[in-house]
Amino acid sequence: MNLNRVTLLTLLTGCILILVGCSGKVTTVKKDEATTDQGSPTTSATAPVTDHSTTPAPNAAPEELFSHAIKLLTTGNDKGAEALLLALSKSHPELPGSFTNLGIIYYQRHLFDKAQESFEQALKLKPANAYAHLYLGLIQRQAGHFATAQAAYLKALEINPNYANAHLNLAILFDLYLVQLDKALPHYQKYQELVEPKEKQVDVWIRDLQKRLSGSVSTAVKDSP
Incomplete structure (x- = not known):
């Protein structure tokens, strides 16, 4: 199993606070990992406008409290965010975010x-x-439940066909765990199409996979009667 590939998988999909690419460059969190109440990316267009310099009062509007929790997450204070999100989950259990x-x-x-x-x-x-x-797909993959993980990734892509991390996770699942190389390749390619800047390591994997698939076809032709 390619450990570098598994490492990048973890960094790209499991990290809230920072992402470390293969170059070692540290960047801020991808916005699609901390979500709004509606489950959409936290962006200036969707997140409530809030002054994050002070902590909101406990009786503040839930939108303000939630926005502050996301700010805490994206600035590295996950313990503070956890406490605020737990309080929100009890006072406003109808909010999925x-x-x-x-x-x-x-x-x-x-x-x-x-x-x-x-x-x-x-x-x-x-x-x-x-x-x-x-x-949920990531959790199932780590538990060795690959078919369940595949179904979860596919469900994520059914909801959002342009969810780059779902394409990457599905590609790695097909490549390393299910050994279905022909299914892995288009998801690696779609991931690269969606992300900026492009991941150089994923380009390497794509070329490697294309060679492996080409070799499989050549062998099949050579061995045919």
């Missing part, structure tokens, strides 16, 4: 049972939550 982001925090800490519970609760509230499906 609290459970989704708690699941991401627990996944990052390798608390997979708690993460799964949080993601499943998020999906009860909002079934069309690509992020929760992706992380």
Whole structure:
């Protein structure tokens, strides 16, 4: 098994606070990992506008509290974010974003049972939550339940066909775990199409996979009667 590939998989999909690429460059969190209440990416267009210089009052609007929790996550204070999200999940249990982001925090800490519970609760509230499906797939892959992981990744892509991390995870699952190389290649290629900057290591994997597939075809022709 290619450990470098598994390492990049973990860094790209499991990390909330920083992402470390193959070059060793450290960048800020990808916005599609910390989600809004509706499960969509946290961007300036969707996140509530809030002054993050001070902590909101406990009786502040849930949108303000949630926005502050996301700010804490993206600035590295996951413990503060966890406390705020837990409080929100109790005072406003109808908001799926609290459970989704708690699941991401627990996944990052390798608390997979708690993460799964949080993601499943998020999906009860909002079934069309690509992020929760992706992380449930990651948990299932680590448990060795590859068919269940595949179904979760495919569900994430059904909801959001342009979810780059879902394409990458599915590609690696097909490549390393299910050994279905012909199915892995298009998902690696789609991932590279969607991300900027391009991952140089993924380009290497694509070329390697193309050679392996080409070799398989040549061998099949050579061995045919």
